[in-house]
Amino acid sequence: MKWDALEEEPCSVARTIAVIGDRWTLLILRECFLRKRRFEAFQSSLGITRHLLAARLKKLVQFGVLRRIPYQESPKRYEYILTQKGLDLYPIMMSIVHWGDVHMVDARGRPLLHEHKKCGKMFDPVMTCSECGEPIEAKGVHVHPGPGARKIPAGAKPDDGAKTRKPVRAA
Amino acid sequence: MKWDALEEEPCSVARTIAVIGDRWTLLILRECFLRKRRFEAFQSSLGITRHLLAARLKKLVQFGVLRRIPYQESPKRYEYILTQKGLDLYPIMMSIVHWGDVHMVDARGRPLLHEHKKCGKMFDPVMTCSECGEPIEAKGVHVHPGPGARKIPAGAKPDDGAKTRKPVRAA
DNA sequence: ACTTACCGTTCTATTTTAGAACTGTCAATT
């Protein structure tokens, strides 16, 4: 599959993956959330090749996740900072951190602790329902087709995706 | 960077990315959360090459995200179902869906709607603080080194990662 | 004059992925 194809899918997972679904992008964004802003800072703390870093930053700018802002003239230098769209990735980042904290830590414990400034305590992120405020879990959720869903041909059975749908179009 | 190197990082983002940080894995998991369980079902709805699908499933089983369970003898056939560790990826999946819903939808609107069975309403996921229950945003969080953090050499300045730390070890 | 900081670009070698075909078992159909 080509990357461009992912963006076109009628699926929010696929379209998000088109932006953040590779090894390096999420690590770059981690650095952004840790207040890193410059090419050298990203490169040296990640060990990413300069070539790829340049490509990824360009892509993130094109997607509107980062903004490229000059911080000096001659030679022209730019910083990369998160846009609101980029800041909105925070729940994804925190979910990832939390899963790693729970399932992938070694004996020494978690590498980072997070303090909620508002209440002053170290916290874990909890995903809750916007309507009732209760925590969400996979089994407590029902999925319905929305207005942007693929039209399913009349008479198609729930499981015949193999025959009636084109590939990579599940949701 | 090699994939194996990611697992070893003292960073929960890197270690989680070692599991889910590629194009296909999250799409496979999307299918899992949509109750798909079999090789053919994954392959036909995603359009992933059979070769890669086999490799990804094996990897997810090795990481304990999926369990491979026989559902018939002769020929021996297996289903892939989410373990608890896999089910715990749900907040990541929902965060990704939500970001896509907000920032990547086309004019037709979101492809899927989610109903919270408990309260019966269509909802969006909201990330909240486990301690006070308030919503979390990037700017409202302070980060502290935890017990599993890399030891920072005495005298190192906050920004000299380039010189005193090895690559890919930021957190 | 020489070194360092910074932000990239360019090049070749290696690794990953795409795409298609093939293997093998068994059930159902002709």
Place this chain on the structure above:
DNA sequence: AATTGACAGTTCTAAAATAGAACGGTAAGT
């Protein structure tokens, strides 16, 4: 009895992405 189709992979070659190292250019510091 022979053929077809469902299913779960494996194997092959070509194309694409990534690694790794070197290079380019501006400017400041020593």
